[in-house]
Every structure is written in structure tokens, then in C-alpha cells.
Amino acid sequence: MKRHLILVGISGSGKSTVGRLAAPQLRADFSDIDELIETGSGQPVAELFAREGEAQFRRLERAAMDRALSAPPHLIAPGAGWIAEPGNLETAGDAVLIYLEISPAAAAARLAGDATRPLLAGGDRVTRLTDMLRTREPWYRKAAATIAASGSPEAVAARVVEAGKRLAT
Numbered sequence: 001m002k003r004h005l006i007l008v009g010i011s012g013s014g015k016s017t018v019g020r021l022a023a024p025q026l027r028a029d030f031s032d033i034d035e036l037i038e039t040g041s042g043q044p045v046a047e048l049f050a051r052e053g054e055a056q057f058r059r060l061e062r063a064a065m066d067r068a069l070s071a072p073p074h075l076i077a078p079g080a081g082w083i084a085e086p087g088n089l090e091t092a093g094d095a096v097l098i099y100l101e102i103s104p105a106a107a108a109a110r111l112a113g114d115a116t117r118p119l120l121a122g123g124d125r126v127t128r129l130t131d132m133l134r135t136r137e138p139w140y141r142k143a144a145a146t147i148a149a150s151g152s153p154e155a156v157a158a159r160v161v162e163a164g165k166r167l168a169t
Contacts, residue, residue: 001028001073003168006092007160008083008140009100010133012107013149014156015077018100021157022075026164029074033082036064045079058085066091073168080132083139096167098160099140100149104129 005026007015016032023030034045037060041048048057061082068076069092076095082088083097108125140146145163149156 001026001075001164001168004069004073004092004095005075005160005164005168006095006097007075007077007100008097008143009080009102009149010104010107010129010136011080012110012129013080013100013102014110014153015080015100017153018149018157018160019075019077021153022160022164025157025161026075026168028164029071031068031071031074031076033061033064033068033076033078036068037061040064061085062088062091069093069095075164081136083142084136089139089142096145096164097143098163098167099143099146100156100160101140101146102149104133106150 005028007013007019009015016034019030019032037048037057038044041060043051045057048060058081061079062085065076065078065082065088068074104126107129111125144167147156147159147163
């Protein structure tokens with residue numbers, strides 16, 4: 001790959017799962033930004049949010065993304081809100097964004113029982129995801145490609161690989 005591929009989309013769209021499947025097919029490394037934050041901070045994202053707040057999480061997310069973007073071109077999965085934070089999209093340079101599009105209801109079904117997402121804690125997940133999508137979708141729509149993410153992870157990864165080969169090589 002000649003350019004980074006960044007997977008964007010709401011929580012539950014499959015960014016991490018699909019990224020792990022697609023990266024080997026693209027002969028590329030994969031960075032899960034939440035995992036980098038957890039490794040660096042020594043605490044799960046949900047705990048980090050509870051102890052230090054969203055602002056600190058966003059600072060750590062930006063730093064982890066900057067490190068990933070400074071590495072050779074590879075596949076990157078940031079958090080769902082990364083793209084909408086001021087200045088973040090500009091720091092991505094010539095990276096290719098791929099939007100994994102999924103309905104809030106389908107994303108919520110995928111996330112049933114997942115207690116690791118602090119912005120979805122409490123309340124109705126479909127409503128929260130719908131509200132987040134309403135705010136973030138204009139940013140997601142800036143992607144070079146949009147891929148329906150409601151299928152199997154393998155099928156979505158195959159479409160990401162196709163788009164990656166077409167757009168980032």
C-alpha cells in the first residue's frame with residue numbers, strides 16, 4: 001500500500017474486526033487505535049473514560065492516531081468519533097478513508113452485551129447510535145468509499161480489500 005487506509009463508521013460497524021481480516025489480504029499491518037490507547041494508558045477505554053473523562057481519551061486518541069499515521073502505510077481503525085474531532089481529519093493527510101456504513105439498529109444488535117463502550121452506556125443503544133450517526137455522518141461521508149457493513153465480517157473485509165487495492169496502491 002502506498003497510502004494509509006482508515007476505516008470509519010459508528011460503533012458496531014466492524015472497523016476492528018474487518019481491519020484485522022483485511023490487513024493480511026492487503027499485505028499490510030493493522031492498528032486498532034483503542035487497543036493502542038489501552039496499551040499506552042494501562043487501562044481499558046471504559047475505565048479511562050470513567051477516571052479521566054472523554055477529553056483525556058480524545059487527547060490520547062489523537063496521539064495514538066498520530067503515531068499510527070507516522071508509520072509506513074497500513075490499515076487503521078480509529079474510534080467512531082475520531083473523524084469528527086477538530087483537526088483530526090486534516091492530520092490524516094493523503095490517507096484513504098473507507099466508511100463502513102451500517103444502521104444504528106444493526107450496530108446495536110452487534111453490540112448487545114458489550115459493556116466496553118462508554119458513550120453507549122445506559123439508555124437505549126439504538127437511540128444513542130442514531131444520535132451519534134446524525135452528528136458524525138457528514139464526516140463519514142467524506143470517505144473515498146462507502147461499504148455496506150451489515151454483511152458478514154469476511155464479506156465486508158473482501159470489499160475493503162477491493163477498495164484498498166483500487167484507492168491506496
